Amino acid sequence: xxxxxxxxxxxxxxxxxxxxxxxxxxxxxxxxxxxxxxxxxxxxxxxxxxxxxxxxxxxxxxxxxxxx
Numbered sequence: 001x002x003x004x005x006x007x008x009x010x011x012x013x014x015x016x017x018x019x020x021x022x023x024x025x026x027x028x029x030x031x032x033x034x035x036x037x038x039x040x041x042x043x044x045x046x047x048x049x050x051x052x053x054x055x056x057x058x059x060x061x062x063x064x065x066x067x068x
Contacts (some may be wrong), residue, residue: 004059033048033063033065035065036038036048038068044067045067046065046067046068047065047066047067047068048063048064048065049063049064049065049066050063051063
């Protein structure tokens with residue numbers, strides 16, 4: 001009976017410890033746009049292109065606007 005109580009106490013203390021730890025994982029480029037995903041300016045409709053790897057994955061191309 002004592003072993004069962006000790007086991008329950010250990011499990012409760014470990015679950016409390018696990019809840020105290022947080023982990024954040026972010027993948028890709030955040031949308032750093034200032035006008036929103038799409039907007040009209042200079043006679044063209046501009047769309048946000050998210051960041052991506054170059055063709056042969058040599059470098060990261062950050063997100064940018066381009067006419068769509």
